[in-house]
Amino acid sequence: MTLTHGTDPSGLSEVVLPTAEQLRLAALHRFAIIDTPPEPQFDHLVQLAVRVFDMPMALITFVGEDRQWFKATHGLAMSQTPRSESFCSVAIAQDGVTVIPDATQHEQFRTYPNVLGEPHIRSYAGAPLVTPEGQKIGTFCVIGTEPREFSEKEQVLLASFAQMAMAELKWRQALLELGHVAMNDALTGLPNRVQFRQHLTEACRRADVSGEKVVVGLLDLDRFKLINDTFGHAEGDQLLKDVAHRLKEAVGISDVVARMSGDEFVLLLTDVPSVADIALVTKRLQDAFAVPFVISGQEVFVHWSLGLSVYPDDARELDALLGHADAAMYRVKRAGGGYASFQRQEDQRTTLQVERLTALHRALEQDELQLYFQPVVHAESQAVVAHEALLRWIRPSGMVSPLDFIPLAETSGLIVPIGRWVLRQAVDAVKTGQLQRVSVNVSALEIRQVDFAEHLRRVLTESGVEPQRIWLELTESSMLEPRFAAVLHELNMLGVRTALDDFGNGYSSLTALTNLPIQLVKIDRSFTAPIGEDTPAGKRALEVMRGIMTLVRALGIPTVAEGIETPKQADLLLKVGCTYFQGYLFGRPEPLSKHAEPSGPRPTLSTEVRNPAYGD
Known part of the structure; x- marks a missing residue:
């Protein structure tokens, strides 16, 4: 709130405290409700009110500085009125419910245009919408075209409608705040990985139409841990803010800079005419970091490693695109820093890629693919309730990282036969009684197959x-x-259950939760990794998890927190309401032969759609 200043007779400046109206308008502004589209929860309330009070009109209104705006209306074909002609602006100045039995007989209201003309208001009753701080920001009112008295019981009931409207308003605000937390990095204010993927999806769609390129760059700060250890986490956090600022200044207006986690940032360069234009951005980045940062009075030069991938040249799938940039970044980091394009690296390694793709074609017939299984445990009892199937490629020369061969399988189309092999192997593990229940990762390319559901039905049968x-x-x-x-x-x-994997690491989590038949939410490990650290980032991560749990529990969906590595993480996540855990603390991925069959009574799957779970 901005304070006003005046001058007393002595000539000294004095602070003038905000007026009551300024405080009221500030409270209204915090809800960000005026001029928003209709929302069913408010519409239902006014529809119910006209039936309960047997009145032709009911409104939920908010009184701004110079107008009264209607969030929900029934029986009135307008969206706002001037404040000077508003019944509700008078009602919010009163205590309790304001009742006007006959407006034509009221000295103030009888000359109002909406009394003399349409809708010819005669009777009015309005209960103020009161914030927790006591500010009256609007009303819940009912309006009639005939004179009408309101009993004390009816006034109490109308006040209850106003309280219900405020409860919906506060819940709406909580969801908006949670959405902001879920879409932005708390430390730097940059978009987080959730919002970044949304921007990336839209940029790729535009590129499909325009024919231009989209460039993804993963940037990791070199030796950032040394800075944290030397100067402390508080100075390290400040450095991350300064880095974020320089990155934003180095890219174009239409480009996006986001923070993925820790000291890792991601760049989205849109509308790039050709790959050669990437050099202009990398030059600006180099210039931006040529000036030292100042930490605790000392000048510190920060170096970075940047990996680049190009849509659609390197990949069309978003996960593969990010994986390519990640692989390029780590190759650069091992080489001592700087930047490199995935495509340039691919040009240098064509022979290796061709050889690896050929070997992947033969991996199934040569029994080089193997499933590893990682347990999922109940958060309270820590009893094993399921296992996730994870694919491994074991060649004579050693194990190939999934980060290397999964993108290759997706871009080549091999993920379809490989995915079907994985599905059958996982189902067989349940059939033989070695596992109680199993979860299988399915790629978008697999679901695109027209016979995907039929194939699954046949395997189960x-x-x-x-x-x-x-x-x-x-x-x-x-x-x-x-x-x-x-x-x-x-x-x-x-009857197959579906789980939303890596929640928070996609296009629109809230949309997926509310619109799709999901029985489980698996929360991305990037949310759980900082939890348990006695740092601002660790505390923020725990609060974000608390907000996620509140939202998901409200929808009746159980959760799995991935990446649990310490007892402290498990204890904190249990307290905020997580249903299940998965991570190294409870077991690393291992071949099936190393998994002992769970002892004790076998849990049964819940069949209630409204409260699905792995088992009880």
């Missing part, structure tokens, strides 16, 4: 495994493609 014992983990980006909605509902009808 042949094995005799109950569909409820199989979980399919899908990413947000694949779930939100409109053409997949029918497939998801078909899977749901089949």
Whole structure:
């Protein structure tokens, strides 16, 4: 709140405290409600009010500086009125419910245009909408075209409607605040990985139309841990803010800078005519970091490693695009820093890639692919309730990282036969009684196959495994493609459970939660990793998790927190309401032969759609 200043007779400046009206308007502004589209929760309240009070009109109104705006209306064909002609602006100045039995007989209201003309208001009753701080920002009112008295009981009931409207308003504000937290990095204010993926999706769609390139750059600060250890976490956090500022200044207006986690940032360069134009941005980045940062009075030069990938040249799938940039960045970091394009690296390694792709074609027939399983445990009892199937490629020369071969399988189309092999192997593990239930990751390319659901049905029929014992983990980006909605509902009808994987690491988590048939939410490890650290980042991460749990619990969906590595993380996440845990603390991914069959009574799957869970 901006304070006003005046001058006393002695000539000294004096502070003038905000007026009551300024405080009221500030409270109204915090809700960000005026001029928003209709919302059903408010519309339902006014529809109910006209039936309860047997009145032709009911409104939820907010009184601004010079106008009264209607959030919800029934029976009145207008959206606002001047404040000078507003019944509600008078009602908010009163205590309790304001009742006008006959406006034509009221000295102040009888000359109002809406009394003399349409809608010919005669009777009015309005209960103020009061904030927790006591500010009256609007009213819940009912209006009639005939004179009408309101009993004390009716006034109490109208006040209850106003309280319900305020409860909806406060819940709406909480969701907006949670959405902001979920979409932005708390430390730097930059978009986080959730919002970044949204921007990336839109940029790729535009590029498909324009024919231009989209460049993704993963930037990691070199030896940042040394800065934290030398100067402390507070100075380290300030440096990250300063880095964020310089990165934003170095890129174009239409480009995006986001913070992924820790000291890792991601750049989205849009509308790039050709790959050669990337050099202009990298030159600006080099110039931006040529000036030293000042930490505790000392000048410090910060160096970085940057990996670049190009859409659609390097990949069309978003996860593969990010994976390529990540791989390029780590190659640069091992070489001592700087930057490199994934495509340039690929040009130098064509022979290796061709050899690896050929070997991947033969991996199935040569029994080089193997499933590892990681347990999922109940948060309270820590009993194993399920296992996630994780694919490993073990060649004679050693194990190949999934970060290297999964993108290759996706871009080549091999992910389809490999995914079907994984699905059958996982179902067989349940059929033989080695596992109680299993979850399988499914790529967007697999779901695009027209016979995906039919293939799954055939595998289940042949094995005799109950569909409820199989979980399919899908990413947000694949779930939100409109053409997949029918497939998801078909899977749901089949009885197979669907889990939203890596929650917070996709296009639009809230949309996926509310619109799709999801029975489980798996929270991305980037949210859990800082939890338990006695740092501002660790505390913020815990509060974000608390907000996520509040939202997901309200929708009746259980959660799995991934990446749990310490007892402290488990204890804190249990307290904020997480349902299940997965991570090294409870077991690393291992071949099936190393997993002992769980002892004790076998949990049963819940069949209630409103409260699905791995088991009770």
